[in-house]
Structure formats: C-alpha cells, structure tokens
Amino acid sequence: MNLVLTVLEITAPVFLMAGIGFAWVRLGFEYRIQFITRLAMTLAVPALIFTALMKTEVDPAALTTVSLAALAAYVLVTVISFVVLKLTRLNMRTYLNPIIFGNTGNLGLPLALFAFGDEGLGFAVVVFAVMAIGSFTFGLWLVSGGGSVLKVLKEPIVGATVLGAIFLWQGWQTPRFLTNTLELLGQLAIPMMLLTLGVAIARLHPGAVTRAIWLSALKVMICVAAAWSVGLWFGLSGVAFGVLVVQIATPVAVTSYLLAEKYGADADAVAGLVVVSTLMSVAALPLILAFVI
Numbered sequence: 185m186n187l188v189l190t191v192l193e194i195t196a197p198v199f200l201m202a203g204i205g206f207a208w209v210r211l212g213f214e215y216r217i218q219f220i221t222r223l224a225m226t227l228a229v230p231a232l233i234f235t236a237l238m239k240t241e242v243d244p245a246a247l248t249t250v251s252l253a254a255l256a257a258y259v260l261v262t263v264i265s266f267v268v269l270k271l272t273r274l275n276m277r278t279y280l281n282p283i284i285f286g287n288t289g290n291l292g293l294p295l296a297l298f299a300f301g302d303e304g305l306g307f308a309v310v311v312f313a314v315m316a317i318g319s320f321t322f323g324l325w326l327v328s329g330g331g332s333v334l335k336v337l338k339e340p341i342v343g344a345t346v347l348g349a350i351f352l353w354q355g356w357q358t359p360r361f362l363t364n365t366l367e368l369l370g371q372l373a374i375p376m377m378l379l380t381l382g383v384a385i386a387r388l389h390p391g392a393v394t395r396a397i398w399l400s401a402l403k404v405m406i407c408v409a410a411a412w413s414v415g416l417w418f419g420l421s422g423v424a425f426g427v428l429v430v431q432i433a434t435p436v437a438v439t440s441y442l443l444a445e446k447y448g449a450d451a452d453a454v455a456g457l458v459v460v461s462t463l464m465s466v467a468a469l470p471l472i473l474a475f476v477i
Contacts, residue, residue, distance in 0.1 A: 194298040195470045198291060198378060202462075205382025215383045224376045229289065230344030232370030233309045235363065237348030240306035244353055246424060250307050253418040254314040257432050258284060260410040262322075268402065278450040281326045281443065282457050283403045285319045286434035288312045290377040291465070295430055297374070299473055300423045307424050311431040313345040319439065328447040384438040385462060388455040396456035400435070400464050403457075407433045408472060426476035433472055435461035 209215055240247075265283045269276055286292065289312055296308030320339060350356075357363065411432035415425045436457045445451040 201378035202382035205379035206386045209383050209386040228373035230340040231366045232373040234344040234348040235366045236309045238351040242306045251310045254311040257411045257414040281323045282436040282440035287437040288315045288431045290381040292431045292434045294374045307427040327443045396460040400461035435465040
C-alpha cells in the first residue's frame, strides 16, 4: 500500500498538470502553443539542462555510461520496431519515428525529478539529450528523408548539454547571480512542458483508434524490454537503471505529430498514437515505477 501511494504521489502531479492544460483549452481560453514551445525549448529547457548537469553530484563516468546505455537502448528499439513494422506492412515514415522517440521532455523529466530527485534529473537530462539529438537527425530523416547535422548543432538543447557536460567535467560553476538566474529560468520548463502537453493533446484529432491502441501497447513493451535489457547489460542499478527504463518507456511525443504534419506523413495516425499512448501511460508509468523504485 505504501508503494502504491508513493507512486501515485510521484505521477499524479504530472498528469494533473497536463490535465490543467487540457481543460484550459477545452474551456475556450487562449494558449499560444507555438510561443510557449519556442520559449521552453529555446530558453527554459536549455537552462534546466545546463544547471542540472553543472550542479549534479553524480559521477561524470556514471553519466557517460547512462548516455551510452540510452544510445544503445534507442538503437535496439529502432531495430525491433523496424522488424515489427516490416512484418505488419505499416508505413515506416509514419510509424517508426513515434515508436522510437518518447516524450522524455514533457513527461520524462518531471517524472524523473519527482521519482528520483536531483540525481534522477541529472540522469534524465542526459537521456533527453540523446533523444533530442536522435530525433532531430535520424528521426527527421525518417519523416522527411533529409536530416541535417547543422540543424542539430543550432539547437539550444544540444549546446546546453555540451556546455553543461564541460562544466561538470571541469568542476566549474557560473557566478552565483548567473546560477540563480538560470535556475529560475529552468524552473519554468517543467510546468510549461506539462501544460503544453495537455494543450497539444486537447487540440489533436486522433484517427484509427484500434491500430493506435495495439501499437501503443506494443511500443511500451518494446521500449521497456529494450531499456531493461540494455540497463542490465551496462550494469546499471538504482536510480540510473530506473531513469533509463522510465525515460525510454515514455509515450509518443507531440513533436512526432508536428514532424508528421510538416513533412507529409500520416499526421492523423500519429495524433492517434500520441493521445492513446499518453492515456495508456497513466496506468503504464506508475506500474513501471513500482518495479524500478
């Protein structure tokens, strides 16, 4: 019973915040999602990543191991998902990207913070960075046929990750006034991302619900199995292992829908995956947390 209450305490704020965003739009209030998303991804999230890495007391070697494990997990998820989509004859451009890349930002970061504290957040931002780089290179190539390395290098998230890693490696600290400013800016990230998640889901028009249900369930199983196997292979344990499994197992990201819409994939099918997988995660993520905490 104590474990159930603990898991609910961790997950409830995440889904309640997303629910507030959902209700906000359904009540007819204005929410400029493009502005909020740009503000979050350009300023708030990079500030959160940089300060989390700079201030973390996690051994840099452990962070390196987690980043390599995350990369290996995504590769394994990609291979398994490719085979499954080939066997089921589903369109690769539409379905492969959303199955591979989960919502490690809007959902994964706050879950890691609530479940594992600052140490977990340090590991989570590394997994998030690996996902972001993969999403803007391989993921973009999958959907559009033309990923750009230069585009990746221009992303503030990538720059913040590299800079944060350098500060962590060298043991450097920014001046206190600047650290306070960046921390304050970073504190905007998680509430904004959760509200935006709810808003985005409220505005989606899901299609092909039956297919979305079994694909969403399959995504959870593939991702958990891949992350669990890789975590054991790399010898991860405790917080590092838990964060890896939870992050990789997060539901389909709203960015997958945006990419599908922009580059002419089946956006309605991806919208269905976003909605269904997020609803499934209300039950799936607490269950996963119960096993890894």
